Amino acid sequence: MNLYPIKAGNFKLDGGAMFGVVPKVLWNKTNPADQNNLIDIAARCLLIENGDQLILIDSGMGDKQSEKFFSYYSLWGDDSLDKSLAKHNFHRDDITDVFITHLHFDHCGGVIQWNDKKTGYELAFKNAKIWSNQEHWKWATEPNAREKASFLKENILPIEESGQLNFITRTQLNTSYQEESELGFGILFADGHTEKQMIPHINYKGKTIVFMADLLPTVGHIPLPYVMGYDTRPLLTLDEKKLFLEKAATNNWYLFLEHDAHNEIITVQHTEKGVRLKEVFTCYEIFN
Template structure:
């Protein structure tokens, strides 16, 4: 098995929204804001090369939205999904599976692109299956008013129309062992219904793709929960459980949205689970 970080682009969001009720005087220590209160974020995806399968976990915002839309998210840097794939010697047509942790636009927007004459949409990975789960798919296609702006129908419905959609099994509790894609999945419901956190066994290490359960290093303290979470009290319990497991078992936490820290480990302290070490993907994947 080989793992590759895939940067689908960088953007900014309001720091207050990213940290909910936590005062700026606390969160700006780890996530400094600019003059407009915006903090650096990224869409760091993960590519798994395992035998004949090439599995891409999440794919960023994509590039089909309007300039007005992207203007809200202040893109920065030169990284793109296609450029990052090419850097590692791959093309979108090589991807066999696209695993979507959840269907918010910054995680699945790259799944769909305009067709050649911009009269409609088509999948960006023509040879891939797209993986979600039944509960989350229903949640996303019949969205509540709080999340409706994050579930864009042009990112979601064309996947089903393409007949490339597949659903993972759902666990009785919160952990699905050895899923259809060959890795374990932790299901978390605080951010959105049935968000999926892949846990990949790689060279004797467990690499956990943290999605929005732990967006950045700055979110390690249990009460530091995003304002975007639909059930923040549930996120508190899920974070505490998962981070305790991570500290007990020395999991390597792959951070999707932290623009400046790629992989971390955590440890138990008197103040709770805190940062142990920071690694680059080169440190762990090479």
């Protein structure tokens, strides 16, 4: 098995929204804001090469939205999914599976693109199965008012129309963690941020690599009260994060941060103040 970080782009989000009730004087220490109160955010995806499978976890927000749409997110840098794949000698047509942690636009937008004539949409990964789960799919296609702006129809419905949509089988409905999935890795199902967000746990060279998605967006979110204003059930996120971080510290898991623009992989440790940051690594240090 080989792992590759795939940089699908960078953007900015409101720091207050990213840290909920936590005052700026606190979160600004780890995630400094610009003059517009915006903080740096990455769309760092993960590519798993395992035998004949080439699995992409998440896809960034893509490039099909309007200029007005992208202006809300202050895109920066020159990273793109295609350039990042090419850096590792891959093309999007090589991808066999795209695993979507959840269907918010910054995680799944890159799955769908305009067709050649810009008259409709098509899959950007023509040879890939696209993976979600039934509970989250229902949640996203019948959205609540709070999340509706993050579940864009043009990102979601064309996946179903393509015939390439697949659902992860939940074999143990009475537990949040599933040791095996169709894609060969374990999955934690978390409900605080959104219904049935999927957090992959990948066994790699004796290490457990956890793709954090929005359960832990950045290093700055490690303290338990530091919960995003975007989360639909913040008190549940608090409990889910507490349980997860305690296990991560005890088992020395390596946490792959999708949204932290400046820290790629971290470990955490138990302290008198609770679980805190232990070490920071680059993907190169862990994957090579």
